[in-house]
Each structure stands twice: as C-alpha cells, then as structure tokens.
Amino acid sequence: MSHNKISVMILGNMKSLKKALITNILGKDLSVLTKKKILKNTEIYDDDTFEFTCTPDLSTTCDDIRELFSKNPNFDLCLLVVEDGFSTGNVQKQIKDLNKKTGKPREELTVVLPLRYKFTEYPFKFYTLEQVFSKLSKLLKDKQLMPTNRKKRKRPADTAEPQDGSKKKEKLTSTKVNLVLLGLAGTGKSASGNTILRKKHFVSKPSSNPVTTECQVEETEINDLHVRVIDTPDMFDDDTEPSVQEKYVKRCKELCESELCVFVLVMHVSRFTDGERDILKKLENTFGTKVKEQTVILFTRGDDLEEADMTLEDFLHSCQPGLKEIIEKCDNRCVLFENRSSSSDQVEKLMNTVSVVLKKTAKIQ
Ligand SMILES: Nc1nc2c(ncn2[C@@H]2O[C@H](COP(=O)(O)OP(=O)(O)OP(=O)(O)O)[C@@H](O)[C@H]2O)c(=O)[nH]1
Ligand SMILES: [Mg+2]
Incomplete structure (x- = not known):
C-alpha cells in the first residue's frame, strides 16, 4: 500500500458496483488503468493520488480480506458498497462479520448508499455518494495531495446526485x-x-x-x-x-x-x-x-x-x-x-x- 496516496478499500457483494464506484471517483474507465493483482482475488486500481483495493465479494469464502487487513490495516477509508433495495439487517450482519474477520472496528466501515437513497437513520455509519466525494476531498487536503492549482476533479455525468445535487452542495x-x-x-x-x-x-x-x-x-x-x-x-x-x-x-x-x-x-x-x-x-x-x-x-x-x-x-x-x-x-x-x-x-x-x-x-x- 502506497503511503503517499489515499488508500481506499472497497468491500461489498457485487463486483460491478464496487468497480462502478471506483470509476466514478477516478473519472476514468477502469479498462484504461493497469490492474494490479496483489492477492488471488483482489485487484488494485490506482492513479497518482488514489489507490483502490477492490476486494472479492463478501459472499465468497476467499480469505483475501482477512489477509489484506492483517498485512496493513491502515486504509484511509473502508467503503462497503450495497445494492439498491438492501436490507438493513443484512448490511448489519455484513459489518459484524467483517469486524469479526478483520478486527476492523465497525464504525470504521462506512456503507455507501445507492444513488437514490437519502439521509435517514441507519444503524450503521453511512455516506451518500456526495459525502464520499467530500470525505475524499478532505483526505486530499489533509494529506496535502492537492496542490492549490490542481484542476478540480470533474465528475462524470453518471455520478450526478439525485435531482440538482451540485446546487444543493453549493x-x-x-x-x-x-x-x-x-x-x-x-x-x-x-x-x-x-x-x-x-x-x-x-x-x-x-x-x-x-x-x-x-x-x-x-x-x-x-x-x-x-x-x-x-x-x-x-x-x-x-x-x-x-x-x-x-x-x-x-x-x-x-x-x-x-x-x-x-x-x-x-x-x-x-x-x-x-x-x-x-x-x-x-x-x-x-x-x-x-x-x-x-x-x-x-x-x-x-x-x-x-x-x-x-x-x-x-x-x-x-x-x-x-x-x-x-x-x-x-x-x-x-x-x-x-x-x-x-x-x-x-x-x-x-x-x-x-x-x-x-x-x-x-x-x-
Ligand atoms: N468519561 C467521560 N467523562 C466525560 C465525558 N463527557 C464529559 N465528561 C466529564 O464530565 C464532567 C462534566 O463535563 P462538562 O463538560 O463540564 O459538563 P457541562 O454539561 O458543561 O456542565 P456545566 O457547565 O456544569 O453545565 C467533566 O469532568 C468531563 O470531563 C465523556 O464522554 N466521558
Ligand atoms: Mg459547561
């Protein structure tokens, strides 16, 4: 894991969703990036500032996730991607299992809500997509990886927030x-x-x-x-x-x-x-x-x-x-x-x- 990049672990049960999140953040099609494999079922996608570790689906018995955390537990952010229509109970169980498996405190595993979901009360830590962007910007600032003249990361159209998200943010x-x-x-x-x-x-x-x-x-x-x-x-x-x-x-x-x-x-x-x-x-x-x-x-x-x-x-x-x-x-x-x-x-x-x-x-x- 590179120490001068923001390291993000992406967890979840659907490969396509995990990859879509990375694509949205990087603003690049993942096929143009060199995909690195560090463990049998784990892929790394990176650019000059981010390093995403795309983990195997939680439903598999693969032990990569445990190994990743035991080698280096200090990811800047651990995001759990959930599908539209998710059940709160299932997500809580996934978080509990992950905590048991890896020792990572539950409050450090953040669920990324699907696009149409808004703020409501959930019994786990969560971000909307907008909040993921804001958290990453803050990490960039904290790590001073964002020179003041760095061009603002342009968000691809398909990551747009529900309705007029950008105006709301402003x-x-x-x-x-x-x-x-x-x-x-x-x-x-x-x-x-x-x-x-x-x-x-x-x-x-x-x-x-x-x-x-x-x-x-x-x-x-x-x-x-x-x-x-x-x-x-x-x-x-x-x-x-x-x-x-x-x-x-x-x-x-x-x-x-x-x-x-x-x-x-x-x-x-x-x-x-x-x-x-x-x-x-x-x-x-x-x-x-x-x-x-x-x-x-x-x-x-x-x-x-x-x-x-x-x-x-x-x-x-x-x-x-x-x-x-x-x-x-x-x-x-x-x-x-x-x-x-x-x-x-x-x-x-x-x-x-x-x-x-x-x-x-x-x-x-
Ligand atoms: N262990 C523990 N102690 C706390 C916590 N929060 C506050 N305290 C302690 O509780 C005591 C009272 O805290 P204050 O912040 O002064 O409480 P307050 O509501 O402002 O009190 P007043 O100004 O008198 O109205 C202090 O000794 C704090 O250190 C906490 O989360 N854990
Ligand atoms: Mg007081």
Missing part, C-alpha cells in the same frame, strides 16, 4: 449553522463542544456545582459548513432563579443571531434524571414548539457504554420509557460521544445528523 457549503448545546449541569455540554471544536475552548471539569455560568460561542469549519458552537449553562434547573434563567435564554438567543439553529440536547448514558423527564417541554417553552424537529440528542460517556460492552443501540433498546419518548419525539436522532477520545468519527456522525435536520428545516433540499 448551498450547504455556504451555510452557517449554530449548534446550541443544551442540557442539565454536568452532562458534558462543554466537553462535547470541545470535541466538536477539536480544541479546549470551553471550561469542562468535574464539579458538584455548575461550571459554565455564561453562554459562550466558538466557531469552526467542518466539512465546508461554518459551525458556531454555543455552550450554555443549565437553563432548565428548577432551582435557578427565574431572572437568571431568563438572562441565560436571552443571551443564548442573542448569540444565535439569525443563523440556522440545531439544538444539541446533551445527556449522559449513565443516568436519566427527573430533571430530564420534561426537558422537551421546557425546550419548547423556551425555543418554540418546533424545537424538537431541530433537536439532536447527544449522549456523552460512550466510554461507560464500552466498558459495559454495550452499543448505543443496546442502550436505546433498554432505556427508560420516558427517555424513549423524548428520543422518538426527536425522530430518533441520537449520537454517542466519548469526550475522552479525539476520534473524529463521532463528530462526523453528529454532522451527518445535523445535515439531516438542516435539510428538513432550512428546506435546503
């Missing part, structure tokens, strides 16, 4: 969004803000008293979105003086300016408290009745779940009815954070969910 990239971190004291709002910003901007520490006592905004760029992260004190504590609560709310709304807002309701997986039981009602009273359509629930302390050998799905499955109701009212938009880890995957998942909300509320689509 709109999205110029979008500013406020991520407003809300929740009870100590749930990890500030820590999550720092994870999103990839920098310790907000004070976050263990304390029996509320730590954040002023709203604060910090800004960053994520996947071409201009993101304003707004950290807040606990605005919903019944013990806080109403005048102080009002001050917090007023300041938070001022900081939101006129930009689109996605409310990130921060809770931790270890406790669901009485104060959280009616939190959606409180959110509605404060930010209006449409707030739940713009809310993503962010669970912190993913490390606690991991220690208990549980996935987010396990946790959601067995959680209290009161919490289930809140989650359902927010259209099941949940993400899991482990703020002790710097993994960018969790932020990416959050941003995917934020995009879903943006597309709905701002009618970008």
Whole structure:
C-alpha cells in the first residue's frame, strides 16, 4: 500500500458496483488503468493520488480480506458498497462479520448508499455518494495531495446526485449553522463542544456545582459548513432563579443571531434524571414548539457504554420509557460521544445528523 496516496478499500457483494464506484471517483474507465493483482482475488486500481483495493465479494469464502487487513490495516477509508433495495439487517450482519474477520472496528466501515437513497437513520455509519466525494476531498487536503492549482476533479455525468445535487452542495457549503448545546449541569455540554471544536475552548471539569455560568460561542469549519458552537449553562434547573434563567435564554438567543439553529440536547448514558423527564417541554417553552424537529440528542460517556460492552443501540433498546419518548419525539436522532477520545468519527456522525435536520428545516433540499 502506497503511503503517499489515499488508500481506499472497497468491500461489498457485487463486483460491478464496487468497480462502478471506483470509476466514478477516478473519472476514468477502469479498462484504461493497469490492474494490479496483489492477492488471488483482489485487484488494485490506482492513479497518482488514489489507490483502490477492490476486494472479492463478501459472499465468497476467499480469505483475501482477512489477509489484506492483517498485512496493513491502515486504509484511509473502508467503503462497503450495497445494492439498491438492501436490507438493513443484512448490511448489519455484513459489518459484524467483517469486524469479526478483520478486527476492523465497525464504525470504521462506512456503507455507501445507492444513488437514490437519502439521509435517514441507519444503524450503521453511512455516506451518500456526495459525502464520499467530500470525505475524499478532505483526505486530499489533509494529506496535502492537492496542490492549490490542481484542476478540480470533474465528475462524470453518471455520478450526478439525485435531482440538482451540485446546487444543493453549493448551498450547504455556504451555510452557517449554530449548534446550541443544551442540557442539565454536568452532562458534558462543554466537553462535547470541545470535541466538536477539536480544541479546549470551553471550561469542562468535574464539579458538584455548575461550571459554565455564561453562554459562550466558538466557531469552526467542518466539512465546508461554518459551525458556531454555543455552550450554555443549565437553563432548565428548577432551582435557578427565574431572572437568571431568563438572562441565560436571552443571551443564548442573542448569540444565535439569525443563523440556522440545531439544538444539541446533551445527556449522559449513565443516568436519566427527573430533571430530564420534561426537558422537551421546557425546550419548547423556551425555543418554540418546533424545537424538537431541530433537536439532536447527544449522549456523552460512550466510554461507560464500552466498558459495559454495550452499543448505543443496546442502550436505546433498554432505556427508560420516558427517555424513549423524548428520543422518538426527536425522530430518533441520537449520537454517542466519548469526550475522552479525539476520534473524529463521532463528530462526523453528529454532522451527518445535523445535515439531516438542516435539510428538513432550512428546506435546503
Ligand atoms: N468519561 C467521560 N467523562 C466525560 C465525558 N463527557 C464529559 N465528561 C466529564 O464530565 C464532567 C462534566 O463535563 P462538562 O463538560 O463540564 O459538563 P457541562 O454539561 O458543561 O456542565 P456545566 O457547565 O456544569 O453545565 C467533566 O469532568 C468531563 O470531563 C465523556 O464522554 N466521558
Ligand atoms: Mg459547561
């Protein structure tokens, strides 16, 4: 595997789909490329920047995939191509089997949705084709493989997004969004803000008293979105003086300016408290009745779940009815954070969910 190229492993059950994806990304017919065979059933296609490893179909008993990962597990991206009409259960099984076979963490295996599929909730990490392009561009930038005068990669017509995809992208990239971190004291709002910003901007520490006592905004760029992260004190504590609560709310709304807002309701997986039981009602009273359509629930302390050998799905499955109701009212938009880890995957998942909300509320689509 070449270290000065972006290395992408393409997994899946249909050779034609895997090859079509490579063709789309490279913008070249694969027959013009020299195909290298490194293992009996594995082909490599490359150009000056990318190296694609096209693996044998998952349904075969061939052991190439295991061997590829054991020789070099550090692919920049592992994409699992699925066919139109796929069953979620089957895909989950494929991911589970791959994880067992290769040791590759499930969250590092990303499903590429077929063209007509749009954002929705899936119990696995996924990209639309558009997101695959955006991820590859980011990798190119990160690896500094893209000289500033490099011609923009032209996408062949057959890779076009459904309807007016390119126009939508343009709109999205110029979008500013406020991520407003809300929740009870100590749930990890500030820590999550720092994870999103990839920098310790907000004070976050263990304390029996509320730590954040002023709203604060910090800004960053994520996947071409201009993101304003707004950290807040606990605005919903019944013990806080109403005048102080009002001050917090007023300041938070001022900081939101006129930009689109996605409310990130921060809770931790270890406790669901009485104060959280009616939190959606409180959110509605404060930010209006449409707030739940713009809310993503962010669970912190993913490390606690991991220690208990549980996935987010396990946790959601067995959680209290009161919490289930809140989650359902927010259209099941949940993400899991482990703020002790710097993994960018969790932020990416959050941003995917934020995009879903943006597309709905701002009618970008
Ligand atoms: N283990 C673990 N600890 C976390 C995680 N997220 C936050 N914490 C810890 O929880 C404590 C509280 O986190 P904060 O970010 O200060 O919580 P907050 O919601 O901003 O609290 P207030 O500002 O008081 O409202 C800190 O000690 C964090 O390090 C996590 O994902 N895992
Ligand atoms: Mg805080």
